[in-house]
Amino acid sequence: MVYEVFARKNRGEPLRHIGNLNAPDDDLARVYAYNTYDEEKWFDMWVVPRDRLLEVFNRGDGEPSAPEARKDAQRGAAAATSGA
Amino acid sequence: MSTVETVLPAAVRNGVRDLVLVLADSKRLLGMRYAEWMLGAPELEASIACSSMAQDEWGHARLLYALLRDFGEDVQHVEHGREAEDYCNMEALDRAPESWPGLVALNALVDTALTTQLHALRDSSYAPLRQRVGKLLEEERFHGAHAAAWIKRLARSGPQARAAMAAALQELLPGVLRWFGPDSPRTSLAAAAVVDAEGDALRARFIERVRPLFEEVGLTAVVPAPDFNGFDEARRRCTRTGPDAETLVRVRGDKNRAFLMD
Numbered sequence: 001m002v003y004e005v006f007a008r009k010n011r012g013e014p015l016r017h018i019g020n021l022n023a024p025d026d027d028l029a030r031v032y033a034y035n036t037y038d039e040e041k042w043f044d045m046w047v048v049p050r051d052r053l054l055e056v057f058n059r060g061d062g063e064p065s066a067p068e069a070r071k072d073a074q075r076g077a078a079a080a081t082s083g084a
Numbered sequence: 085m086s087t088v089e090t091v092l093p094a095a096v097r098n099g100v101r102d103l104v105l106v107l108a109d110s111k112r113l114l115g116m117r118y119a120e121w122m123l124g125a126p127e128l129e130a131s132i133a134c135s136s137m138a139q140d141e142w143g144h145a146r147l148l149y150a151l152l153r154d155f156g157e158d159v160q161h162v163e164h165g166r167e168a169e170d171y172c173n174m175e176a177l178d179r180a181p182e183s184w185p186g187l188v189a190l191n192a193l194v195d196t197a198l199t200t201q202l203h204a205l206r207d208s209s210y211a212p213l214r215q216r217v218g219k220l221l222e223e224e225r226f227h228g229a230h231a232a233a234w235i236k237r238l239a240r241s242g243p244q245a246r247a248a249m250a251a252a253l254q255e256l257l258p259g260v261l262r263w264f265g266p267d268s269p270r271t272s273l274a275a276a277a278v279v280d281a282e283g284d285a286l287r288a289r290f291i292e293r294v295r296p297l298f299e300e301v302g303l304t305a306v307v308p309a310p311d312f313n314g315f316d317e318a319r320r321r322c323t324r325t326g327p328d329a330e331t332l333v334r335v336r337g338d339k340n341r342a343f344l345m346d
Binding site for chain 1: 119127128129131132133135136137226229230232233236237
């Protein structure tokens with residue numbers, strides 16, 4: 001499962017998307033996020049499964065705001081179609 | 085007069101030096117065991133975790149070895165010139181684990197035992213260690229989480245993986261429990277407030293930390309009473325030997341001897 005990783009440098013700042021990782025469950029996702037992205041001194045760090053990110057809207061046309069998420073969704077749809 | 089002579093009563097000076105060396109050697113070896121899985125762990129993220137934990141342990145070892153200078157030790161010799169039987173690492177680290185569950189068991193038991201020992205130094209009367217131990221413990225936070233998450237994963241991924249994990253934990257437990265030493269050590273560091281617990285009290289803290297891991301693989305951690313027959317309190321080992329030949333060459337950096345600089 002792909003998890004997206006967010007962090008911020010200082011209290012009160014907005015969360016920044018800093019990367020993603022593969023993990024089989026939430027516990028390992030936390031550990032891996034720390035191991036992979038803690039080279040910098042963050043105030044806090046968060047992970048969320050990519051499929052739990054909900055698109056509100058997307059003004060891009062063919063330029064999705066979350067390209068990887070969109071690509072995954074398309075791949076999933078293509079697989080479902082070809083399987084039918 | 086060295087700093088150590090001014091802060092530590094003569095009766096416990098050797099005991100503190102022994103403890104520092106036991107911790108330093110164990111962390112140096114544990115770092116090496118983690119590093120051996122930087123390639124070949126079950127997934128890329130686990131390799132990164134091993135690399136990160138190796139860096140932490142080596143950093144801690146470095147810092148601990150440096151403290152030995154205050155005890156009049158030649159740190160260069162300690163790090164690069166000793167024979168196997170001079171090493172004071174935990175016996176479980178003498179040879180490389182053969183499987184990933186074996187490495188996870190080291191992560192779960194050896195790493196946690198070292199951290200339990202460090203915790204006991206948080207309010208130490210030995211200031212140089214007290215001042216550094218907070219940072220070390222902070223860096224250890226995710227080592228235990230890594231072990232716990234992997235044990236849970238292996239326990240739930242099928243009977244074979246669960247059995248292998250259980251066997252690896254059971255194999256290491258008796259030696260790690262003994263490592264905390266007898267309840268009435270010859271030199272009591274607790275009496276001099278160097279540590280806030282030793283012997284059975286420290287063992288009990290350790291057991292509390294690892295009990296859930298044993299339960300995860302279906303073991304109701306029956307805790308064997310340690311057998312201290314032949315136990316060397318200074319090295320915290322029963323066997324007189326040390327790391328195996330291959331480990332020794334690597335941990336001393338024999339192949340890099342020509343490049344050593346002060």
